[in-house]
Amino acid sequence: MRMYDIIMKKRNGEELTTQEINFFVEGYTKGEIPDYQVSALMMAIYFQKMNKRETADLTKAMVDSGEIIDLSAIEGIKxxxxxxxxxxxxxxxxxxxxxxxxxxxxxxxxxxxxxxxxxxxxxxxxxxxxxxxxxxxxxxxxxxxxxxxxxxxxxxxAPADKKLYALRDVTAxxxxxxxxxxxxxxxxxxxxxxxxxxxxxxxxxxxxxxxxxxxxxxxxxxxxxxxxxxxxxxxxxxxxxxxxxxxxxxxxxxxxxxxxxxxxxxxxxxxxxxxxxxxxxxxxxxxxxxxxxxxxxxxxxxxxxxxxxxxxxxxxxxxxxxxxDTSLFPIPSIVEPVVAAEDGYVKGIKADDIGIAALVLGAGRETKESDIDLAVGIVLHKKIGDFVKKGETIATIYANDAKKQKTSEEMIIKAYDIVEEEIKAKPLIxxxxxxxxxxxx
Structure with a gap:
C-alpha cells in the first residue's frame, strides 16, 4: 500500500477503504509518513469529503492510535x-x-x-x-x-488526532x-x-x-x-x-x-x-x-x-x-462597572469579543505557558432583549491591572449592540x- 495512491484516490473523489484509512493514520502517528503527504490527503478530503463509513473509520483509527481508557470497573452506564x-x-x-x-x-x-x-x-x-x-x-x-x-x-x-489537528491548523x-x-x-x-x-x-x-x-x-x-x-x-x-x-x-x-x-x-x-x-x-x-x-x-x-x-x-x-463561603475564592484588587452610553434594548452581545475582553484581563491563556489569573473576569448584567438606560451598569469588570481593565472596558462597550426598537430574547435550545x-x- 502506498500513500501516493491513497492521496490520488481521494483527490479523484473515490471512497477510501478501512485498510487505507488505518494505514495512513498508523503510519503518520508513528512518523513513517511525512507531513507533506498527509497535508495533501487532508486537502483532498477537504474538497472531496468523506462518507459516513469513512468518517467512522477515521475516528476509530484515531481512537486506536493511543490509550483507550477502560471504565468497565465502574458500575452502571457511564x-x-x-x-x-x-x-x-x-x-x-x-x-x-x-x-x-x-x-x-x-x-x-x-x-x-x-x-x-x-x-x-x-x-x-x-x-x-x-x-x-x-x-x-x-x-x-x-x-x-x-x-x-x-x-x-x-x-x-487519540495522539493521531492531536498530530492531525496540528497539521490541519496550519494547512487551512x-x-x-x-x-x-x-x-x-x-x-x-x-x-x-x-x-x-x-x-x-x-x-x-x-x-x-x-x-x-x-x-x-x-x-x-x-x-x-x-x-x-x-x-x-x-x-x-x-x-x-x-x-x-x-x-x-x-x-x-x-x-x-x-x-x-x-x-x-x-x-x-x-x-x-x-x-x-x-x-x-x-x-x-x-x-x-x-x-x-x-x-x-x-x-x-x-x-x-x-x-x-x-x-x-x-x-x-x-x-x-x-x-x-464563596468569599474564600480569589478576589481581585479592581472591581469597576461598565455603563451604557445610551438608552435602548440589547440587540446583540458579541460573545467572542466578551471572551477576548476576559482573556485580556488574564482569565485565559494566550499560549500554553501563560499563567491564568483565577480572580479576574467579567460579570454581565444585561443580556439580549433587556432594556438599558444611559449610565446604567451593563457589566462589571474584575481585574488586577488598571491598564488591562481599561482595555477590557472598551471591548465590552463595543461588544454590546443597543438599539431603540424592542428586541425579543432568542430561544436557547x-x-x-x-x-x-x-x-x-
Whole structure:
C-alpha cells in the first residue's frame, strides 16, 4: 500500500477503504509518513469529503492510535458530556454533581483551557487544594463511591488526532465536517464513556456560526457514535451571547454554586436541566426527558446537587467550605462597572469579543505557558432583549491591572449592540439530534 495512491484516490473523489484509512493514520502517528503527504490527503478530503463509513473509520483509527481508557470497573452506564465550546460555559460544574446525585456515574476527563478562560480543571482549581492528579484506580474508586470524579486528560488519548489537528491548523483544512466530527468523537470514545451527550453551540461565540452547520455537525457526530456502538445525542444551543452572566474562572465557579442552589441565571439553569435530562435517559435512570427533568429539579431544590459538589471537591483534595463561603475564592484588587452610553434594548452581545475582553484581563491563556489569573473576569448584567438606560451598569469588570481593565472596558462597550426598537430574547435550545434524525424547535 502506498500513500501516493491513497492521496490520488481521494483527490479523484473515490471512497477510501478501512485498510487505507488505518494505514495512513498508523503510519503518520508513528512518523513513517511525512507531513507533506498527509497535508495533501487532508486537502483532498477537504474538497472531496468523506462518507459516513469513512468518517467512522477515521475516528476509530484515531481512537486506536493511543490509550483507550477502560471504565468497565465502574458500575452502571457511564455518560459523558462534550461542549463544542463557548463563552461562560460552566455547565460541567453543575451537570456533574446533579447527574451524579441522580445515580448516573460521571467519569469526566477534562482539559485545561487555551482560550478565553481556563478549562474545567482550571476553574476547579479555584478551590484551594483541588487536584485532578490521581491514579486511574483512585479515579474509578471515587466514581464508584461518590458517582463522580474529574481527571486530567492523558497525553496519550487519540495522539493521531492531536498530530492531525496540528497539521490541519496550519494547512487551512480544519473546516471540514468529517474531520471536525472525527476529532471531537475520537477523544470522547477513547475516554471510555458508554453514552455521550453533545452540546453543539451555534452563533457568534461558537465554532459553528450558523444553525444549519451546527445541526450538520451534530448529526455527523451522532452517526459516528452510533456506528461505534455509543448511544449519542446532540443538543443544539445558542451562543449568540455568553452563557449565564459570569466569564472568568472563580466567577464562573461562584455562578455554578448559585445555580446548584437554584439561584443561577435562567439560561445556564435551563441548559443544565436539558443536557442533564438526556444524560439521565441515556444512563437509564429515567424513561424520558420529562421525567428526568423532574428528578434533576428535585435534586437542586433538595440541596443534593450542592452536597454532591462538596463531595467532589473534598474527595479530590479541595476545601469544600468554599461552597458555603464563596468569599474564600480569589478576589481581585479592581472591581469597576461598565455603563451604557445610551438608552435602548440589547440587540446583540458579541460573545467572542466578551471572551477576548476576559482573556485580556488574564482569565485565559494566550499560549500554553501563560499563567491564568483565577480572580479576574467579567460579570454581565444585561443580556439580549433587556432594556438599558444611559449610565446604567451593563457589566462589571474584575481585574488586577488598571491598564488591562481599561482595555477590557472598551471591548465590552463595543461588544454590546443597543438599539431603540424592542428586541425579543432568542430561544436557547434550537433542537435535538439523535440516531433517528433531527428535531428543530
Amino acid at each position: 455518560v459523558d458530556k462534550h461542549s463544542t465550546g463557548g463563552v461562560g460555559d460552566t455547565t460541567t460544574l453543575i451537570l456533574g454533581p446533579i447527574v451524579a446525585a441522580a445515580g448516573v456515574p460521571v467519569a469526566k476527563m477534562s482539559g485545561r483551557g487555551l482560550g478565553h478562560t481556563g478549562g474545567t480543571i482550571d476553574k476547579l482549581e479555584s478551590f484551594d487544594g483541588f487536584s485532578v492528579e490521581m491514579p486511574i484506580e483512585k479515579f474509578m474508586q471515587n466514581v464508584n463511591e461518590k458517582k463522580i470524579a474529574i481527571g486530567g486528560q492523558t497525553a496519550n488519548l 483544512t480544519v473546516d471540514n465536517m468529517s474531520l471536525i466530527a472525527g476529532s471531537i468523537m475520537s477523544k470522547k470514545i477513547a475516554s471510555g464513556a458508554d453514552a455521550i451527550v453533545l452540546d453543539v453551540k451555534t452563533g457568534s461565540g461558537a465554532f459553528m456560526k450558523d444553525e444549519n452547520s451546527s445541526f450538520e455537525l451534530a448529526q455527523e457526530m451522532v452517526d459516528i457514535g452510533t456506528h461505534v456502538g455509543r448511544n449519542t445525542v446532540g443538543v443544539i444551543t445558542d451562543m449568540d451571547q455568553p452563557l449565564g452572566f459570569a466569564v472568568g474562572n472563580a466567577l464562573e465557579v461562584k455562578e455554578a454554586i448559585d445555580t446548584l442552589r437554584g439561584e443561577g441565571p435562567a439560561d445556564l439553569t435551563e441548559l443544565c436541566l436539558t443536557l442533564g435530562s438526556h444524560m439521565l435517559v441515556l444512563g437509564e435512570k429515567a424513561k424520558n426527558a420529562e421525567e428526568a427533568r423532574e428528578i434533576l429539579e428535585d435534586i437542586i431544590k433538595s440541596g443534593k446537587g450542592i452536597a454532591k459538589l462538596k463531595e467532589l471537591v473534598e474527595a479530590q483534595g479541595g476545601n469544600p467550605t468554599y461552597v458555603d 434550537k433542537g435535538i439530534v439523535t440516531k433517528d434524525g433531527i428535531t428543530k424547535f
